[in-house]
Amino acid sequence: MRYSPKVNLGDHVTQPYDKITPQMRAAYGARSPHNLVHLILPDEARAAEMGVDKYTMAARLFRQWCAEGVLERDARPGFYPYRQTFELNGKAYTRTSFIGLCKVEDYSRKIIFPHERTLAKPKADRLSLLRAGRVHYGLIFFLYEDDGAAQSIIDRCMAAPAVATATDDYKVKNELWHLSDQAAVQSLSAALSDRQLFIADGHHRYETSLNYARENPRDEHAQYTVALFLNIKSDIVVLPTHRSVFGVAGYDKNELHRKLGESFDVKRLNTLDEVIAATNAPAGTVCIGGFDGSAFFSATLKGDGPMAKAMPAKPAEWRELDVAVLHTLVIERILGITPERVEQEAGVGYHRDPKEALEAVAGGRANCAFFLRATRPDQVCAVARKGEVMPQKSTDFYPKALSGLALYALDMQE
Structure with missing residues (x-):
């Protein structure tokens, strides 16, 4: 019809x-x-x-x-x-x-x-x-x-x-x-x-x-x-779909950076443009951009070790996803937002425009924000073939x- x-x-x-x-x-x-x-x-x-x-x-x-x-x-x-x-x-x-x-x-x-x-x-x-x-x-x-x-x-x-x-x-x-x-x-x-x-x-x-x-x-x-x-x-x-994170109990930006340093190389940046540029890292490198409430930064994963330790049952194709790294190591393990809360659309906001994620923090509606590069179509197929599913809002x-x-x-x- x-x-x-x-x-x-x-x-x-x-x-x-x-x-x-x-x-x-x-x-x-x-x-x-x-x-x-x-x-x-x-x-x-x-x-x-x-x-x-x-x-x-x-x-x-x-x-x-x-x-x-x-x-x-x-x-x-x-x-x-x-x-x-x-x-x-x-x-x-x-x-x-x-x-x-x-x-x-x-x-x-x-x-x-x-x-x-x-x-x-x-x-x-x-x-x-x-x-x-x-x-x-x-x-x-x-x-x-x-x-x-x-x-x-x-x-x-x-x-x-x-x-x-x-x-x-x-x-x-x-x-x-x-x-x-x-x-x-x-x-x-x-x-x-x-x-x-x-x-x-x-x-x-x-x-x-x-x-x-x-x-x-x-x-x-x-x-x-x-x-x-x-x-x-x-x-x-x-x-890419960027994230703002809200409702974090006892949020402390200094504690965020301390814990990030265990799995990531963290670098202070000056502007949102610098953050977005940093996320476009070479293939095989995971770099997440962030805003902690007062400063911009990038967080580059220290190899596959942290994800292999955190999610040993997951295939490499899944562990290499920027969005999987963000949700597993940062949103869940550092900030304490459980997958159940995420599924209930509580704790995480999603933004096509990175400025909207930034404004959510600046306006007091979120504690911090994270910025990602887009998931590639071949990554979608590779993860799906392994019988795995990605975190919500992994693709747009x-x-x-x-x-x-x-x-x-x-x-x-x-």
């Missing part, structure tokens, strides 16, 4: 549901009564007025939009090549991928690999939405390894005019094509038939799809979900795949 070409796609698509703030939700809703946000984050007050729960209301709205021709089913099955063009820090990027259906598999089969843990509450919410409407609205974001066969099929399709275009809130140009030639469709499917898939974004959506498939084992359509597939050899942008793939480009309605399949 896609939005009709008669509507302005830019007024109807959204960022993934879990990236939508209350302010963004209001803005999306004001753009159009048919904006996807009304389905993926249905309004409880409006549902109460209708005398139903919000999930039932979303299901009714979906069926109504289909009847009105706002959403249409493509006559021919196929894949959707997807190009995103954007600028970041003065550099131009073009990311090409494709959208299609994927059979959900249990992680134990070693076909699909996660890299982060999920939380029960958001999965329950998404499962209720899926049960009510039997529609997958958002895309799971997979990485795959390609020898060039899949990419060449995508590139040939994109030589034609796009069937849909939208520029999102971050000035990313999103273009969509429909690959419906059955020979090309079969070739693209065959190119990925034996590939392992690594979840980049959408762990909660994937596990929701898996749970629904388990609930409905005789429903063939329920065994599939809709996803974006991106070649790991592409020019992939992963942004950019840009996000828009929701609303292609929907998978289970009851509208042939």
Whole structure:
């Protein structure tokens, strides 16, 4: 299912549901009564007025939009090549991928690999939405390894005019094509038939799809979900996620530095720019930037010894992650923020903009802040292959795949 070409796609698509703030939700809703946000984050007050729960209301709205021709089913099955063009820090990027259906598999089969843990509450919410409407609205974001066969099929399709275009809130140009030639469709499917898939974004959506498939084992359509597939050899942008730490009992910056010195070489720095530069250490070196409440510093790990001692059961691929070093040796062992508190979103704040982490400390909302370089896509795959998961918010793939480009309605399949 896609939005009709008669509507302005830019007024109807959204960022993934879990990236939508209350302010963004209001803005999306004001753009159009048919904006996807009304389905993926249905309004409880409006549902109460209708005398139903919000999930039932979303299901009714979906069926109504289909009847009105706002959403249409493509006559021919196929894949959707997807190009995103954007600028970041003065550099131009073009990311090409494709959208299609994927059979959900249990992680134990070693076909699909996660890299982060999920939380029960958001999965329950998404499962209720899926049960009510039997529609997958958002895309799971997979990485795959390609020898060039899949990419060449995508590139040939994109030589034609796009069937849909939208520029999102971050000035990313999103273009969509429909690959419906059955020979090309079969070739693209065959190119990925034996590939392992690594979840980049959408762990909660994937596990929701898996749970629904388990609930409905005789429903063939329920065994599939809709996803974006991106070649790991592409020019992939992963942004760092910085940390502010709050609620540290008896926080003492001098004690912080003393304990850091046991596992790190600590160096005083003068500016945030110097800190960010320091984190971009040579491969094989872990350097964490920090602000203790009054001064900037860098902390370079003294080899693998501290992590091997702290986490001997973990593979080297995991121990070498900057984010794993920060959480294990600093946040947990020095500052006393337990993994349970982190999972409950207590004790640690997450910031795409390093200045926001700094402002949290300056404003008295946090005790200290730490700055990281981005986790590389190959690190994500290496850790996932070992059956390990990373600390929360270890990756921030950019840009996000828009929701609303292609929907998978289970009851509208042939």
